Each structure stands twice: as structure tokens, then as C-alpha cells.
Amino acid sequence: MDQAYERTKEILEKAGIRPTSQRLEMAHLILSKHQHLQADEVFQLINMHFPHASRATIFNNLKLFAEKGVIGTLELKSGITHFDSNMDRHHHAFNEETGEITDIELEEDLEKQIFENLSKSYLEKTGLTLTNASLVVTLKGKPSQP
Numbered sequence: 001m002d003q004a005y006e007r008t009k010e011i012l013e014k015a016g017i018r019p020t021s022q023r024l025e026m027a028h029l030i031l032s033k034h035q036h037l038q039a040d041e042v043f044q045l046i047n048m049h050f051p052h053a054s055r056a057t058i059f060n061n062l063k064l065f066a067e068k069g070v071i072g073t074l075e076l077k078s079g080i081t082h083f084d085s086n087m088d089r090h091h092h093a094f095n096e097e098t099g100e101i102t103d104i105e106l107e108e109d110l111e112k113q114i115f116e117n118l119s120k121s122y123l124e125k126t127g128l129t130l131t132n133a134s135l136v137v138t139l140k141g142k143p144s145q146p
């Protein structure tokens, strides 16, 4: 087994998921790069490599991966879930014309400042405690060529 598979196996085991060969192949394909895929796109990706994998099994494994925190979920438009293979802390830019989703990493100081401001304001106004904040930048138009 090569190193990348070993790492994927470790990720699954740490999450409490039994790494069957199918789950391992599937997680390996999803986690191979940072991407945001809808369930159908995950199915197509897996199907391209393993045409005999059943749709139900793929969807069940996908759900399991999300529940156990192997991948993240992202709902930018109501009712549309994207599965996020980047589990590092990050934010998103969403292009509402092209549908493209890209990761944004904020400078640590700036992120802290935004978080603290929101946290303070919520606590003062509502008495509620802010536990997490995730930023979504919405874009419009087509990117100009560099």
C-alpha cells in the first residue's frame, strides 16, 4: 500500500470508520485534492474509477464520512450540499454565476478580530455565545484572464 493510501487509512480509522477497500478507494479519491463536490459529482468521480460500485453504497459512505468528520459539508445555496475535502479551517468564495466555490484563508489576526467583534456584539445584544463563524464571499461575473 503506498503512502497516500496509508494516510487515508489512518484518517478513516481515527474517525472510527472501518477501512474496507471500497471506503479506502473512495476516501482516497475525494481527499486527493481540495474540492467541493455535490453528491452526484462524488458518484461520477467514483464511478469513473470503479464502474461497479453501487450508487447506494457510495451515498451511504459519503454520509458516513461527513458524519464522522472525514469531510466537511457546506450549504451555500439552500438545499444544495457540497462535500468539502479541505478539513483545515477556512472560508469560502462562491461565484453565483459560474457556481464555482473556492477556499479562502484569512490572515489569522484578521480572522481573530472579526470573530471577537462578532462574539462581543452577540453577547452584548442577545446574551448568546458565538461558537463558530464561517465567512462566505459571494461573487458575480466571469474572472478576467490574467
Ligand SMILES: [Zn+2]
Binding pocket: 036, 084, 085, 086, 090, 091, 092, 102, 103
Ligand atoms: Zn472549502
